[in-house]
Amino acid sequence: MTLSEEALDRLADVVELQPTKNSELQDRWELDSGSDVHQYLESELSEYYFRDDDSLIRATPEAADLVDVEPGVESDPEGGSIPSKISVDELQSAILSVVPGPDERSASVVAILQRVRAETDFDPDVEDVRAGLKRLRRTGVVDVEYRTVPTYRLAAERSDIDVNVTESA
Template identity: 60%
Template sequence: MTLSEEARDRLADIVELQPTKNGELQERWGMESGSDVHQYLENELGEHYYRNDDSLICATPEAAELVDVEPGIVSGDDGTTTAVRVPRLQARIVEVLPTADEDGDSVVAVLHALRDAYDVDPSTDDVRSALQALKRKGVVEAVYTTVPTFRLAVDRDELDVAISDE
């Protein structure tokens, strides 16, 4: 099956963002709903993606070769994430989050750290979503106390972060 240019571009997005959710693809692709994303995946990219054990969307290895895009995550021999390609907000969050041996920060604390460090003003929902995406990629861990807090799951010096086009 030959892919259209749009389908190739969207497959490249999946490779870059994997593991990802319908909502992330909906935002990236400018679709109205997660159902629209699901329909597109089934109709246009059915043989090029799968859902992992957590129901997250991943590209097949053949799909990654087909679009010649580096995966969004690279893991070391021990399984820890060593490189990620993420949107600018997520890259900035990696820079301001506490390290694995420190107490985590709440979503609001991360928001304030971003405002202080970068003079940006993302919404709380955007920060929460970015933290969850980084958690799925193995870069961030959540510590559940009265309020969930987040900190790096990997050593900042051992992580290569590249910014993807937004």
């Protein structure tokens, strides 16, 4: 199925906003009703979305690959490279709460792991923290600095990033 430019843009919205509802897409796409959203999804994007157990709209993995958008990340509409809104799981939220700020000295994965364990209720292993940091880096909210080992810090002030915590799978 070849998608039009509009369909690709709307598919990117589904990926970015997931999990989402008809009403949220209705607002984003400036449609008249949730029925119009449903009709568009079925006619244009049926291969690239599904509804989860809570009837929320989610994109298929193929959709995310097709539009090259990180799920759950909203970009700044004014073109900034740092997302203004991000959906993360509980561990990634804990990581964001302890990772050094943009003006602070970056910290290693192990240092961030120790901070997560000391300052939150989580006791993750180092690989989970490393994976969380990599995802946060891909979304643009965390920068990496290569010293002896890779080190991380926020790309923007915490107050500039709206974090939506989703349940872990």
